Amino acid sequence: MYMIEDLIRQNRSYRRFYQDQPVSRETLLWLVNLARISASAANLQPLKYALSWEPEKNAAVFATLAWAGYLMDWPGPGEGERPAAYLVILGDRDIAGGFGCDHGIAAQSILLGAREKGLGGCMIGSIKRDQLRQVLGLPERYDILLVIAVGRPKEEVVLTEVGPGGDIKYWRDEKGVHHVPKRRLEDIVVG
């Protein structure tokens, strides 16, 4: 068993956290550094990072996010189960006109690093961007690409296989375990 397989398997999207267990600015910087030394298209490195790790700012960031679209009855984590920190991935339009998939590369490095430290998180793309721009005081030159929520996970997430009907919607069982159906390997290899 290779370490990376184990780490990727454990690196699920977590949406409930021990909110009272802080994530320090130093830890966030360590995570940003993992993204910094990752690949970037044409090595342009147009990504920038805004950080939040203090309760008041966290609350303001939290208010701009939409959670778990498929869980219709769940408005997102309640007080006490919210992320302890956020990394906001920005695209600097003074550096590049587009950002390709650089933020995916960066986000994966960040979340794998978080997992190895016993943390976990979730990439969130459903964002009230104008509101978040105000919260963070961001100039117009930065596109808000992705928010990564981080904290010590307080839920169990398990991978299952997509059924014959092909439904990929994740769901939560009566014990609160979050189930994520993944397509089978043979169904994603072409030819």
Add this chain to the structure above:
Amino acid sequence: MYMIEDLIRQNRSYRRFYQDQPVSRETLLWLVNLARISASAANLQPLKYALSWEPEKNAAVFATLAWAGYLMDWPGPGEGERPAAYLVILGDRDIAGGFGCDHGIAAQSILLGAREKGLGGCMIGSIKRDQLRQVLGLPERYDILLVIAVGRPKEEVVLTEVGPGGDIKYWRDEKGVHHVPKRRLEDIVVG
């Protein structure tokens, strides 16, 4: 030192390989599986993978790729130093209208896995897409998002710091070592 930091640091973009050291279909499937169990926006999992590991097909794929845009005098790896295999990341438009940064997440998982196995590679976005579509016999429903070249690396790649002029172009020294200037951590954190 956390393992993942070491692995990400070692996971450079390699463009010259021991072409005669094959990468098996089994290894490619193991790499695809790492992408399979990685995050996908709204868990839609619209990515598919076409694989190449045999010399003849490799040659046909190679002919569709552009290499290392900043090395003006270098047309790409010569015979004997070419990748031993390719993974082509496709977006299935029957599943999603867009692919966000899913292919970045997938590519990072794949290349970290390759690195841990003693392999290495490079994400290539500069592709003669019509020609590659013909080589692979791909239906129109698949967007060609990214080609990942894979093999056992035959070059040294080192990270350096972007100088005061801010030039991010990588370069190769007289010993053939490839230098990649990365922005400083303090220059990519906003606020």
